[in-house]
Amino acid sequence: MSKVVLKVENVSKQYRLGQLGTGTISHDLNRWWHTVRGKEDPYLKLGDTNDRSQLGGSDYVWSLRDINFEVQQGEVLGIIGKNGAGKSTLLKILSQVTTPTTGSVKARGRIAALLEVGTGFHPDLSGRENIFLNGAILGMTKHEINSKLDEIVDFSGVAKYLDTPVKRYSSGMMVRLGFAVAAHLEPEILIVDEVLAVGDAEFQKKCLGKMKEVSGQGRTVLFVSHNMAAVQNLCTTGLMLEHGQIKALGGINDIISAYTAVTANTGADVVFDTNTRRTGNGNIQFEYLKLYDDAQQLRNTYSIGETIRFEFLVYNKSNETKSEITLQIKTNEGVPLYHIMARDSNVEINYNSTNETYSVLLEDIRLFPGNYHVNAVITDTTGYQVFDAIEECITFTIADGGKYTSRSLPKSAGMFFMNPKWIKH
Amino acid sequence: MTNNESWDIEIYPQTKWYNLQLMQLWRYRDLLLLFVRRDFVAFYKQTILGPLWFLVQPIITTITFSIIFGNLAGISTEGVPKVLFYMSTLVLWTYFADTLTKTADTFSANAHLFGKVYFPRMIVPLSVVVSNLIKLGIQLGLFVVFYIYYIAKGATFTPTTALWLVPYLILVIALLGLGLGIIISSLTTKYRDLKFLVTFGVQLLMYASPIVYPLSTVPAQYRVYVLANPITAIIETFKYAFLGIGEFNVMHLAYSTAVTFVILIIGLIIFHSVEKSFMDTV
Numbered sequence: 001m002s003k004v005v006l007k008v009e010n011v012s013k014q015y016r017l018g019q020l021g022t023g024t025i026s027h028d029l030n031r032w033w034h035t036v037r038g039k040e041d042p043y044l045k046l047g048d049t050n051d052r053s054q055l056g057g058s059d060y061v062w063s064l065r066d067i068n069f070e071v072q073q074g075e076v077l078g079i080i081g082k083n084g085a086g087k088s089t090l091l092k093i094l095s096q097v098t099t100p101t102t103g104s105v106k107a108r109g110r111i112a113a114l115l116e117v118g119t120g121f122h123p124d125l126s127g128r129e130n131i132f133l134n135g136a137i138l139g140m141t142k143h144e145i146n147s148k149l150d151e152i153v154d155f156s157g158v159a160k161y162l163d164t165p166v167k168r169y170s171s172g173m174m175v176r177l178g179f180a181v182a183a184h185l186e187p188e189i190l191i192v193d194e195v196l197a198v199g200d201a202e203f204q205k206k207c208l209g210k211m212k213e214v215s216g217q218g219r220t221v222l223f224v225s226h227n228m229a230a231v232q233n234l235c236t237t238g239l240m241l242e243h244g245q246i247k248a249l250g251g252i253n254d255i256i257s258a259y260t261a262v263t264a265n266t267g268a269d270v271v272f273d274t275n276t277r278r279t280g281n282g283n284i285q286f287e288y289l290k291l292y293d294d295a296q297q298l299r300n301t302y303s304i305g306e307t308i309r310f311e312f313l314v315y316n317k318s319n320e321t322k323s324e325i326t327l328q329i330k331t332n333e334g335v336p337l338y339h340i341m342a343r344d345s346n347v348e349i350n351y352n353s354t355n356e357t358y359s360v361l362l363e364d365i366r367l368f369p370g371n372y373h374v375n376a377v378i379t380d381t382t383g384y385q386v387f388d389a390i391e392e393c394i395t396f397t398i399a400d401g402g403k404y405t406s407r408s409l410p411k412s413a414g415m416f417f418m419n420p421k422w423i424k425h
Numbered sequence: 426m427t428n429n430e431s432w433d434i435e436i437y438p439q440t441k442w443y444n445l446q447l448m449q450l451w452r453y454r455d456l457l458l459l460f461v462r463r464d465f466v467a468f469y470k471q472t473i474l475g476p477l478w479f480l481v482q483p484i485i486t487t488i489t490f491s492i493i494f495g496n497l498a499g500i501s502t503e504g505v506p507k508v509l510f511y512m513s514t515l516v517l518w519t520y521f522a523d524t525l526t527k528t529a530d531t532f533s534a535n536a537h538l539f540g541k542v543y544f545p546r547m548i549v550p551l552s553v554v555v556s557n558l559i560k561l562g563i564q565l566g567l568f569v570v571f572y573i574y575y576i577a578k579g580a581t582f583t584p585t586t587a588l589w590l591v592p593y594l595i596l597v598i599a600l601l602g603l604g605l606g607i608i609i610s611s612l613t614t615k616y617r618d619l620k621f622l623v624t625f626g627v628q629l630l631m632y633a634s635p636i637v638y639p640l641s642t643v644p645a646q647y648r649v650y651v652l653a654n655p656i657t658a659i660i661e662t663f664k665y666a667f668l669g670i671g672e673f674n675v676m677h678l679a680y681s682t683a684v685t686f687v688i689l690i691i692g693l694i695i696f697h698s699v700e701k702s703f704m705d706t707v
Contacts, residue, residue: 007432015705016705028615092540092704093436095542095543096434096436096543097539097540097541097542097543097704098701098702098704098705099436099437099438099701099702100436100437100438101438102438103438104435104436104437104438105434105435105436106432106434106435106436107432107433107434107435108431108432108433108434109433110433110434111434113541113542113543115541115542116541119538119541119542120538120542122463122467124466124467124470124471125463125466125467125470129462129463129466132459133459133460133463136453136455136456136459137456137538137542137544138542139453139544140455141452141455142455142458142459165470
């Protein structure tokens with residue numbers, strides 16, 4: 001028997017862009033004047049959807065728009081989405097840090113939000129004093145903390161430093177202590193932001209284990225992360241946000257594939273223009289990047305053992321004569337795998353004309369099946385001055401199969417495929 | 426699925442102005458005490474004199490006032506030793522001024538904390554009131570020490586039965602400082618202009634209250650203005666209680682109390698409406 005413990009209805013959140021300044025008071029007065037006359041807030045009608053890359057015409061933006069969902073007791077809901085999709089805003093509303101502009105949220109039981117570890121730690125107070133302070137800030141009573149003090153200390157693993165001011169702690173110890181307090185909170189609904197990004201691998205594992213345990217006790221967890229492996233491992237259902245709206249809601253595996261499909265830049269041919277999100281001074285810029293296979297066909301799905309040719313055109317707008325070009329290949333989870341620099345292949349990038357085209361051949365690719373992203377960077381030869389840098393400018397997929405093996409190669413088993421010689425003695 | 430609409434937490438864009446959720450404060454009382462402890466402990470950590478620092482400020486101020494206003498300006502202290510006069514007015518005034526300036530900073534000083542966790546925001550200004558109360562206690566103790574010393578030396582003042590009113594005076598002045606403080610802190614979240622006026626304004630307010638001069642020396646045509654200041658009756662009653670000087674008038678005290686409550690209620694309402702949305706504007 002399941003029951004709904006969290007119900008989000010028509011939640012929207014509007015923000016005003018730019019600086020609060022002299023213009024603000026006139027808007028406030030106008031808004032007040034409309035309210036006094038019983039009219040609708042004039043600024044609620046305005047606002048663009050939340051798309052960072054598009055320049056909107058309005059000063060107001062809807063960070064969240066018409067969010068509706070329900071969470072059952074014991075459910076572990078993963079909330080995913082690109083940066084700026086509205087995840088943090090949603091968490092802030094759920095944790096009552098800010099109110100929605102419209103709509104309502106209803107919940108059964110206590111909600112505890114872990115948007116940050118060790119909130120309210122005072123550097124001059126000892127670890128023990130901070131356990132009490134942090135616990136109380138998160139909504140525990142002194143009695144509750146007292147009864148769990150030993151467990152908390154044990155979980156944090158900083159027992160030795162308990163009476164030392166936390167300003168002497170390493171950042172890792174601080175995180176451990178903070179999470180230890182939060183983990184013993186026992187709310188009916190626990191909201192966790194990407195706090196697991198800090199701490200060492202062992203501690204991260206401990207945290208994930210603790211969260212699994214929490215959900216096993218019939219409590220509800222809302223987990224926000226970019227780490228798809230953690231989300232998949234932990235969550236039962238997922239919610240994907242895009243531009244402040246719910247893009248997909250359902251079983252976690254469907255949601256993750258929906259997310260990867262969107263983040264994957266599906267084309268094998270990208271042209272960079274003014275809409276491209278890039279950094280650098282622009283002296284030399286990429287014009288396009290294309291992926292070709294052996295047969296000179298544009299393609300972005302490959303299998304192990306094939307060759308990928310990255311072809312790109314660089315356009316020199318300045319009088320620079322030389323540069324360095326770097327391609328970086330990362331996994332879907334953001335782990336960097338390859339860092340390819342022209343100089344490592346003894347190639348100097350010289351500019352004889354304003355347009356130069358290069359190809360980088362990645363032969364006999366040995367990456368495990370999955371999606372991979374490419375970062376492309378042009379710098380000067382010292383690497384200090386960045387002319388152009390585009391993150392995740394193209395995505396390619398390695399599919400199962402290929403010339404070496406037909407068995408399935410899950411990412412959890414490895415990252416690189418090898419077929420070494422086997423010798424029987 | 427149940428359709429039973431009994432929710433523990435309901436979040437709406439706006440709440441009714443009279444719904445101040447004071448019950449929630451009670452649930453978070455431990456947090457209040459921990460904040461008080463934090464403020465107090467953090468104050469003297471890594472100092473040699475520790476809480477003794479709470480005594481340095483009133484002693485120095487009293488000496489300064491005695492020299493400047495008592496000796497140089499020659500303002501009357503109604504026949505009471507100068508040190509005792511200034512110390513008696515300063516005890517409550519310092520409490521009021523400290524409470525006001527610190528609570529006026531509630532939102533901006535705690536923006537980071539408020540941005541990450543929800544708890545009733547009123548806990549923070551209330552904890553300021555309580556931790557300043559400890560400071561007041563220490564300073565009151567100092568005053569009593571001087572008081573007894575002057576009595577032993579054979580000074581000619583007499584305490585009155587109004588001494589029983591002292592806890593009440595402390596309560597009223599605490600609530601007045603709190604009320605004004607939360608109004609200012611609510612208004613400064615969006616428009617910071619007011620922040621610059623606080624320190625300056627508190628100083629002006631001191632000269633508009635009978636701190637460095639007794640009410641009896643105020644010329645008749647200005648008396649009504651000084652009395653309009655709700656602090657006046659509190660300070661005068663305090664002096665009357667301990668030293669038998671100053672004016673004690675129940676009507677004036679009732680007026681101070683009424684003004685305090687009006688300010689406090691306005692403060693609570695504004696504060697409550699701002700705490701919902703301040704994260705978006707701070």
